[in-house]
Amino acid sequence: MNIQEKSVLITGANRGIGAEIVRAFLKYGIGKVYAGVRTLSSLPDFNDARVIPVQLDITKPDDVSAAARQIDAVDILLNNAGIMNYTSILTATTAELSADMDVSYYGTVRMMQAFAPLMEKRGGGVIANVVSVVGLASVPGIEGYSASKAALFSATQAARTALKSKNIRVIGVFPGPIDTDMAKNLPLDKASPADAAEDIVKGIIADQEDIYPDPTSKQLSVLWGGNPKGLEQFFAAMAG
Template sequence: MSLQNKVVLVTGANRGIGAAVVREFLKADVAKVYAAARSVASLPDFGDRRVVPLQLDVTSDASVAAAAGTATDLDILVNNAGTMAFGDWIATSQEAVEADMNVNYYGTLRVVRAFLPHLTGRGSGTIANVVSVVGLAPVPLLAGYSASKAALQSLTQGLRGTLAKSGVTVVGIYPGPIDTDLARDMPMEKASPEHAAANIVRGLAEGQTSIFPDLTAQQIGQLWSQTGPQLEAAMQAGG
């Protein structure tokens, strides 16, 4: 898929992978990038007139509806906004688990439902969900986050089947540990957001439907690829 002259919307564009993905899309000669964040004041200065700041709180029906009313011309929707609480399945508070689910799963679903008519109406487009490798298998100390990303993985797979004949492509993006604010307390080697973003945008341009943008993710992806895609296809056929 050529990215030239495409219109892109990236949620959670104020930092980390989101901000880096915006910059990579600009390098790919897109026509416009809606840089969406809960507060537009938190967005960096991208130094490019093609970037349109957009207020979008994925947990708010009104905010998402207003954003969808503005960005009616998008070709590619990148659902990157997320949050992450640390803690295991017993110690993590109910509130923290619900917060992860409200942003990472329900928030993404809310955004997809609001923007999807713009894509299906034209019979083309791409929805790319930043899932995470923990959406494929949980990490004990990321209990709520793992559960929310597993739900997002299920949404991604389900959308792919639902939209199979619509002309809209659904992409899952599965980063491993990335050096972002969310992961600052994780004591492990991490890839840079810029490295991940470059591989994400390259994967979209190449038409990949499952993107593993860093070394750890690629290693996990090799294991998942042995059964995951075949199981998904079988389940979709059965539905």
């Protein structure tokens, strides 16, 4: 895919992987970046006139429809926004479980529902959803988050099938541990968000359907591809 004349909307663009995805798209020559943020003042200065800030909390239907009116033409939707609660499935409250689902699952689905029709009108597009390797098998201690990412993985597959005839390609992105605020309390080796973002943008340009953007996720994808139960057991062993 040639991105030179294209526009991309990135959610959660102010920090972490999202901000680095903005930088990587700019580096690879994208035409326009719509940078979706909950709080406009939190957006870093990317020092580039191609970046257009968009006020966007994906859990708020009014924000999403306002963004879809503001951005009447977009070629790539990069659903990056996410939160992670530390939860056990046996003790978490419904509110804690809902918080993860509201962003990763319902929020991302809401974004696809709002923007796929705009892409269809333009004859096609690309949607990339940032899932996680924990959407492939549950990780102890972040069990509600894992469930929300498993739901997002399912929604990604469903959207891929539903949008194929409309020339909208749906990509799943499955990072392992990345060194951002979200992962700061995880005692694991982490990849840099800049490296992961570069891999994500290169994968989109190369028309990959599934992107594993860091060394850990690349290894885990091999394990999962050959033996899904093996990944479940690998993660379960983290519980000690």
